Amino acid sequence: MMNDDIEKVVYSEETLQAKIAELGRQITEDYKDVKEEIFCVGILKGAVMFYTDLVRQIDLPVHFDFMIASSYGNGTSTSGTVKILKDLDYDVEGKHLIIIEDIIDSGTTMNYLMKYFKERKPKSVKLCSLLSKPSRRVVDVNIDYCGFEVPDEFLVGYGLDYAEVYRNLPYIGVLKPEIYA
Ligand SMILES: O=P(O)(O)OC[C@H]1O[C@H](OP(=O)(O)OP(=O)(O)O)[C@H](O)[C@@H]1O
Ligand SMILES: Nc1nc2[nH]cnc2c(=O)[nH]1
Numbered sequence: 642m643m644n645d646d647i648e649k650v651v652y653s654e655e656t657l658q659a660k661i662a663e664l665g666r667q668i669t670e671d672y673k674d675v676k677e678e679i680f681c682v683g684i685l686k687g688a689v690m691f692y693t694d695l696v697r698q699i700d701l702p703v704h705f706d707f708m709i710a711s712s713y714g715n716g717t718s719t720s721g722t723v724k725i726l727k728d729l730d731y732d733v734e735g736k737h738l739i740i741i742e743d744i745i746d747s748g749t750t751m752n753y754l755m756k757y758f759k760e761r762k763p764k765s766v767k768l769c770s771l772l773s774k775p776s777r778r779v780v781d782v783n784i785d786y787c788g789f790e791v792p793d794e795f796l797v798g799y800g801l802d803y804a805e806v807y808r809n810l811p812y813i814g815v816l817k818p819e820i821y822a
Contacts, residue, residue, distance in 0.1 A: 643810065646820050651796060652789065652813040657771075658694065660788045664769060665698020667786060668739065677764050678704055679737045682729065684754065685709045686808065687743035690800040691771045695741060703739075706731050712750050715804040717795040717821070719746070723753040734762045743800045744772040744791075748780040755782070772796065772813075 652660075672679055681703045683692035696703060709727035712719045738758055745751050751768065758766050769786035776793045797803050798810030803820070 643807065646807070646816055647798075647810070647814040648817045650812050650814045651791070651794075652799075654811045657788075657799060657813065660771075661691070661694050662698050664786050664788060665695055665700075668695075668769065669698075669700045672699075672701055672737065672739075675737055677735060677737055679739065680704045680706050680731065680733055680763075682733075682738055682740050682758075683707045684740065684742045684750070685727070686711075687800045687802070688741050688771075689808070691743050692741045695769065704731070704736075706733070708754070710750055710754060717803070719749050721749060723750050725757075729761075732761075733758075735764050738763045738766045740766065740768045742768065742770040744774065744796070745770045745782050745784060746774045746777050748778050748782040751782045752780040771799075 679701060681696050683689065685707050686709065706729050707727065708725060708729060710723055710725050712723045714720055740758065742751060755766065767785040768783065770784050771788040772791050773784055773787050774791050774793060794815050796813050797807035797816055798813045800808050801813065802808045803816060
């Protein structure tokens, strides 16, 4: 069973949901008076679980859009090259963008995507990331809404994969070392 591959649980379902409710309340408060449309942009595939839970905690009429970006392949460190596999569906000029990401690790992916979003002339762009791993940062990324600062460990679950599996674990944890062998 998949659970048997886990060495330790780092964030339980309850811990994740409590933090997400807090982030949703904060975003609702910060955006409650804006006049322009608000777009929640999920960066797939890793953000899938966080996105669907977070948007349900935002009590405002937001629009959905998604990008698919990938740079890790099957390994545990970035290839350094960000591939955009799916672009935004909408013209976001003049709109408020809330970028929703699962993790900022080296910062490579978000540094690349932020430039890309800003070229599209939105009214504002803010970043909401469930996790941040500052000890691994190679490029600076400003995180407006951050769930947890995590230690330098490769995490799986709740959208985060190792070689494309473990995304469907309901919690975030660390794999047993023999899984990488
Ligand atoms: O800060 P970085 O070092 O760039 O790492 C962060 C990125 O890594 C993961 O994506 P990945 O490339 O694994 O694709 P995925 O979302 O499909 O899992 C994660 O979802 C972030 O987008
Ligand atoms: N699964 C997973 N993907 C990542 N991408 C960047 N950092 C991580 C991590 O710790 N785990």
